[in-house]
Amino acid sequence: MPAPLPLTSADPDPSFAELIAARPHLSAHAMDGLLVEEVPLARIAREVGTPTWVYSAGALRRRARALQAALSGAGLHASIHYAVKANTSLAVLRVLAEEGLGADVVSEGEMLAARAAGIAAADIVFSGVGKTEAELRRALAEGIGQINLESAEEAATLSALAAGMGRTARVALRVNPDVDARTHAKITTGKSENKFGVVLDDAPALYRRLTELPGLEPVGVAVHIGSQITSGMAAYRGAYAKLADLVRALLADGLPVRHIDCGGGLGIPYRDEPAPLPEALAGAIAATLGPLGLPVMLEPGRWIAGPPGLLLASVVLQKQGRDRRFLVLDAAMNDLVRPAMYDAWHGILPVGGADLVAPVSPADVVGPVCETGDTFARGRALPSLQSGALVALLDAGAYGAVMSSTYNMRPLAAEVMVEGNRFAVIRERQAAEALLAGQRLPAWLGGGGS
Template identity: 50%
Template sequence: MDHFLYRDGILHAEDVPLTEIAAQVGTPVYVYSAATLLRHYRLFDEALAWGPHLVCYAVKAASNVAILKLLGDAGAGMDVVSEGEYRRARAAGVPGERIVFSGVGKTEAEMRHVLADGVRQINLESEPEMRQLSRIAAEMGVEVPVTVRVNPDVDAKTHEKISTGKSENKFGIPIAKAREVYREIAALPGLRVVGIDVHIGSQLVDLEPFRLAYRKVADLTEALRADGHAIERLDLGGGLGIPYARSNLAPPVPMDYGQVIRDEVGHLGCEIEIEPGRLIAGNAGILLTRTIFVKEGEGRDFLIVDAAMNDLIRPAMYGAHHDIEPVREPAPGSVRRPYDIVGPVCESGDTFAKGRDMVPLGAGDLIAFRSAGAYGAVMASEYNSRPLVPEVLVSGDDMAVIRARPSFEEMISRDTIPEWLNTP
């Protein structure tokens, strides 16, 4: 469910017409619904109400500080994978004890920063990382709670670029090696084992891979406890998928996911951490764009819009589908025709959809790319020297620009001409 609905013939974000946002902010622009973000967070929170837990929003999905504050104020923790994401969470007022630091390549500078400012735990991904963290923690005179990310070699049956739990993926240590690694951690200064971490991928639409992975985690928990380790927390990752195409069957809901967790690890008495991102933010945001031209091609027609692959790269990178709708509601029974919907960037890959059936549209018409709240604005760039896409947050009938579109002057002023190029 989301809060982007037609009212009086116009698509709204909650109580704000998208035509009004386009008039005030221009296009392209990301628009988020606060009500949808909060609803999706609370669904996860309710799904784990059977035991101690923390829902840590995956900041990489949509990292605007306003979104982080909205969720943090509601009680969410944060899962971060860089110092920049950590700083964003802290700027949003989220305390360190609710921030989990993940990521396969943490630098020494990042480790020092989060240890100095406070962190709930660090999820370790390799032996070199744990040894470096031990050295730094000992130098700083602190003890840091840690888990080890284990790779359970479970096929998440998702896109190869977002699968993280198979043996050939770069993430974590082989689960068969976990007891050896935990034994070494126990002997290192500055580290305190608190649990186990696992994450098998993103956009999962089947609960069975979760079940298989969590069953392996349960077995490992009992083995590590038998070895004398205090396993108090299980960080079970995220990855539950969203319905990008509304015509398809809906993926499993958070309550069913929570039941799988309870079935497989609920008997262990551990605090449960999960790290959803896409399901919280995905359907909570749309990309609003305007048609520049309608171009008749040979055997196909093109809708050329002012959004481009630098604003929303998912279709170009993953071949991803987004439902696309006109902002003005079509009349019932309107005849549709196929269009290729493309952007203005000088790449053939700057294509959002091919042969998509749409009602006839003309230059200046507004359209919305649905389910664009996750991995949209965070992956945007200034390719082709296009200013970074702005973001708007809506709550009821209130709207606010939470990231402004930079001017061309602001964008270009970040470049510096060396003095020797100005010398005659």
């Protein structure tokens, strides 16, 4: 398995100009500095404050359309169900719903968010290895389009619930193809030691069993092999070839298969590393599953939402250590945890017009949380940035705000959406007082509880 991209690299980092050029929704202006679409980030900072998540609606639309075009160009009858776990913002979901995307959800909360954003229940796929009975009841009541079953035990549970409610659940069986996606160990999902799906050899008998269980209507098979896949199409082709063999066997046995759920996982270039284009994924699907002549479903998350988002932060102070310079931001690992969790590399751009062309030198970019792991980058080439200067951490639209916490009692950041020359706050900044909401002192400590 390839190592994750580290916080530092022996190779030269992309220049500011290269980072901006690779992201069409970004531009630089001598006076206004860094812009998202037509809105200066400095304006957002003045009016909303920092740290703030900023999403480009235009970039979301372009990426959704590019994936749709790739699938259509490969001759596939395909539907796209955005993986809500990547970014659960109602505004993001609404934009993607307007582009014709459905949703892939893994919790009741994500299901409710998708519905609130205007996504029809019939266009929602409910995935996940540990759905509770309460969640399954809600899915049945909502009339969710497809529930992906991950075990014989889950199938039995859902059958009993559906029969008891007088409902029929449309289900797909998720299989584990035992394919190494060559991604980070913490986000691979298609190997035999992972918790997801059923063993491929057990799938035919279990699929037949699904046709016999009351309250269940099997409609297809599903697979998902991991996230942030950038190593090419070999893993996809291997998984889809196994899936194709399974579908042929099921059809030969007279079992119903209406469509094939191909999962997601297509990676993005956070730095300047090679990453496959959606046309390559569409080609892999067409080559392996296309001959079956069945509709396919895709569940992308990061590829859609990652590049359109950034985290806007202010410099608290610039600190000179014995042998290194530190830029301390008002954003921290509780906001964007990926660098601390995965040693992930995120591009960092100064926002000010003068700062974008100023001389640079190595700096460690850190947050204020009391852990050394609260580090966004080491030795990054950045200009001298004094207190109040702004920076943008790029490609943070996926697995950014959704993984935030209130560690160190730090309120959740605001979220903003930009479209053209306008922007709106789509989630208010959490008030510090709200961090105490719901807490109670027991009576023996002077509280009013029992």
